[in-house]
Amino acid sequence: SNLFQMRFYALVLWRRDGTIPKQLKLLYLGxxxxxxxxxxxxxxxxxxxxxxxxxxxxxxxxxxQTFEPAPSRLCDWCDFQPLCPAFGGEPPALPMVQLA
Known part of the structure:
Protein backbone atom coordinates (compact mmCIF):
# COMPACT_ATOMS: atom_id res chain seq x y z
CA SER A 1 0.00 0.00 0.00
CA ASN A 2 1.06 3.59 -0.42
CA LEU A 3 1.03 4.12 3.36
CA PHE A 4 3.42 1.20 3.88
CA GLN A 5 5.72 2.58 1.20
CA MET A 6 5.71 6.06 2.71
CA ARG A 7 6.41 4.69 6.16
CA PHE A 8 9.21 2.51 4.77
CA TYR A 9 11.03 5.63 3.58
CA ALA A 10 10.35 7.31 6.94
CA LEU A 11 11.83 4.24 8.68
CA VAL A 12 14.98 4.52 6.57
CA LEU A 13 15.35 8.19 7.51
CA TRP A 14 14.68 7.44 11.18
CA ARG A 15 17.29 4.67 11.29
CA ARG A 16 19.81 6.77 9.35
CA ASP A 17 19.33 10.14 11.06
CA GLY A 18 17.64 9.25 14.35
CA THR A 19 14.69 11.55 13.60
CA ILE A 20 11.14 10.56 12.70
CA PRO A 21 9.73 12.77 9.94
CA LYS A 22 6.87 14.90 11.27
CA GLN A 23 4.77 14.44 8.17
CA LEU A 24 4.70 12.26 5.08
CA LYS A 25 2.81 13.40 2.01
CA LEU A 26 2.09 11.64 -1.27
CA LEU A 27 0.65 13.74 -4.09
CA TYR A 28 -1.27 12.16 -6.96
CA LEU A 29 -0.50 14.33 -9.96
CA GLY A 30 -3.39 13.07 -12.07
CA GLN A 65 14.58 -23.73 -2.71
CA THR A 66 10.79 -23.36 -2.54
CA PHE A 67 9.44 -20.45 -4.54
CA GLU A 68 5.68 -20.69 -4.94
CA PRO A 69 4.16 -18.58 -7.73
CA ALA A 70 1.72 -15.88 -6.69
CA PRO A 71 -0.42 -15.23 -9.79
CA SER A 72 -2.01 -11.80 -10.06
CA ARG A 73 -3.09 -9.30 -12.72
CA LEU A 74 0.58 -8.33 -13.04
CA CYS A 75 1.20 -11.69 -14.73
CA ASP A 76 -0.36 -10.25 -17.90
CA TRP A 77 2.80 -8.17 -18.42
CA CYS A 78 5.37 -10.71 -17.24
CA ASP A 79 8.00 -11.93 -19.70
CA PHE A 80 8.75 -14.97 -17.52
CA GLN A 81 5.47 -16.84 -18.03
CA PRO A 82 7.26 -19.61 -20.03
CA LEU A 83 9.38 -20.32 -16.91
CA CYS A 84 6.54 -20.04 -14.40
CA PRO A 85 4.81 -23.12 -12.95
CA ALA A 86 1.55 -21.13 -12.76
CA PHE A 87 1.59 -21.10 -16.57
CA GLY A 88 2.84 -24.66 -17.03
CA GLY A 89 6.49 -23.64 -17.30
CA GLU A 90 9.55 -25.09 -15.65
CA PRO A 91 11.82 -22.69 -13.76
CA PRO A 92 15.56 -23.02 -14.35
CA ALA A 93 17.78 -24.52 -11.66
CA LEU A 94 19.01 -21.86 -9.27
CA PRO A 95 22.54 -21.59 -7.92
CA MET A 96 22.89 -21.82 -4.16
CA VAL A 97 23.66 -18.51 -2.50
CA GLN A 98 24.61 -17.62 1.04
CA LEU A 99 22.41 -14.94 2.59
CA ALA A 100 23.76 -12.77 5.37
Whole structure:
Protein backbone atom coordinates (compact mmCIF):
# COMPACT_ATOMS: atom_id res chain seq x y z
CA SER A 1 0.00 0.00 0.00
CA ASN A 2 1.06 3.59 -0.42
CA LEU A 3 1.03 4.12 3.36
CA PHE A 4 3.42 1.20 3.88
CA GLN A 5 5.72 2.58 1.20
CA MET A 6 5.71 6.06 2.71
CA ARG A 7 6.41 4.69 6.16
CA PHE A 8 9.21 2.51 4.77
CA TYR A 9 11.03 5.63 3.58
CA ALA A 10 10.35 7.31 6.94
CA LEU A 11 11.83 4.24 8.68
CA VAL A 12 14.98 4.52 6.57
CA LEU A 13 15.35 8.19 7.51
CA TRP A 14 14.68 7.44 11.18
CA ARG A 15 17.29 4.67 11.29
CA ARG A 16 19.81 6.77 9.35
CA ASP A 17 19.33 10.14 11.06
CA GLY A 18 17.64 9.25 14.35
CA THR A 19 14.69 11.55 13.60
CA ILE A 20 11.14 10.56 12.70
CA PRO A 21 9.73 12.77 9.94
CA LYS A 22 6.87 14.90 11.27
CA GLN A 23 4.77 14.44 8.17
CA LEU A 24 4.70 12.26 5.08
CA LYS A 25 2.81 13.40 2.01
CA LEU A 26 2.09 11.64 -1.27
CA LEU A 27 0.65 13.74 -4.09
CA TYR A 28 -1.27 12.16 -6.96
CA LEU A 29 -0.50 14.33 -9.96
CA GLY A 30 -3.39 13.07 -12.07
CA UNK A 31 -6.24 14.21 -9.84
CA UNK A 32 -4.50 16.31 -7.19
CA UNK A 33 -5.39 13.98 -4.32
CA UNK A 34 -2.93 13.63 -1.48
CA UNK A 35 -2.25 11.13 1.29
CA UNK A 36 -0.87 12.64 4.49
CA UNK A 37 0.50 10.68 7.44
CA UNK A 38 2.16 11.67 10.71
CA UNK A 39 4.02 8.49 11.66
CA UNK A 40 4.88 7.53 15.22
CA UNK A 41 7.72 5.34 16.40
CA UNK A 42 5.17 2.53 16.89
CA UNK A 43 4.05 2.91 13.25
CA UNK A 44 7.62 2.68 11.99
CA UNK A 45 8.48 -0.22 14.29
CA UNK A 46 5.46 -2.08 12.87
CA UNK A 47 6.77 -1.47 9.34
CA UNK A 48 10.20 -2.69 10.42
CA UNK A 49 8.60 -5.83 11.85
CA UNK A 50 6.83 -6.52 8.55
CA UNK A 51 10.08 -6.05 6.65
CA UNK A 52 11.99 -8.37 8.99
CA UNK A 53 9.23 -10.97 8.67
CA UNK A 54 9.38 -10.73 4.88
CA UNK A 55 13.17 -11.13 4.97
CA UNK A 56 12.77 -14.27 7.11
CA UNK A 57 10.34 -15.67 4.52
CA UNK A 58 12.77 -14.91 1.69
CA UNK A 59 15.65 -16.49 3.60
CA UNK A 60 13.62 -19.64 4.25
CA UNK A 61 12.54 -19.84 0.59
CA UNK A 62 16.19 -19.62 -0.49
CA UNK A 63 17.25 -22.30 2.01
CA UNK A 64 14.47 -24.68 0.99
CA GLN A 65 14.58 -23.73 -2.71
CA THR A 66 10.79 -23.36 -2.54
CA PHE A 67 9.44 -20.45 -4.54
CA GLU A 68 5.68 -20.69 -4.94
CA PRO A 69 4.16 -18.58 -7.73
CA ALA A 70 1.72 -15.88 -6.69
CA PRO A 71 -0.42 -15.23 -9.79
CA SER A 72 -2.01 -11.80 -10.06
CA ARG A 73 -3.09 -9.30 -12.72
CA LEU A 74 0.58 -8.33 -13.04
CA CYS A 75 1.20 -11.69 -14.73
CA ASP A 76 -0.36 -10.25 -17.90
CA TRP A 77 2.80 -8.17 -18.42
CA CYS A 78 5.37 -10.71 -17.24
CA ASP A 79 8.00 -11.93 -19.70
CA PHE A 80 8.75 -14.97 -17.52
CA GLN A 81 5.47 -16.84 -18.03
CA PRO A 82 7.26 -19.61 -20.03
CA LEU A 83 9.38 -20.32 -16.91
CA CYS A 84 6.54 -20.04 -14.40
CA PRO A 85 4.81 -23.12 -12.95
CA ALA A 86 1.55 -21.13 -12.76
CA PHE A 87 1.59 -21.10 -16.57
CA GLY A 88 2.84 -24.66 -17.03
CA GLY A 89 6.49 -23.64 -17.30
CA GLU A 90 9.55 -25.09 -15.65
CA PRO A 91 11.82 -22.69 -13.76
CA PRO A 92 15.56 -23.02 -14.35
CA ALA A 93 17.78 -24.52 -11.66
CA LEU A 94 19.01 -21.86 -9.27
CA PRO A 95 22.54 -21.59 -7.92
CA MET A 96 22.89 -21.82 -4.16
CA VAL A 97 23.66 -18.51 -2.50
CA GLN A 98 24.61 -17.62 1.04
CA LEU A 99 22.41 -14.94 2.59
CA ALA A 100 23.76 -12.77 5.37
Missing amino acids: DGRSVIDEPTSADLEAVEGRILNLWDQITEAVRS
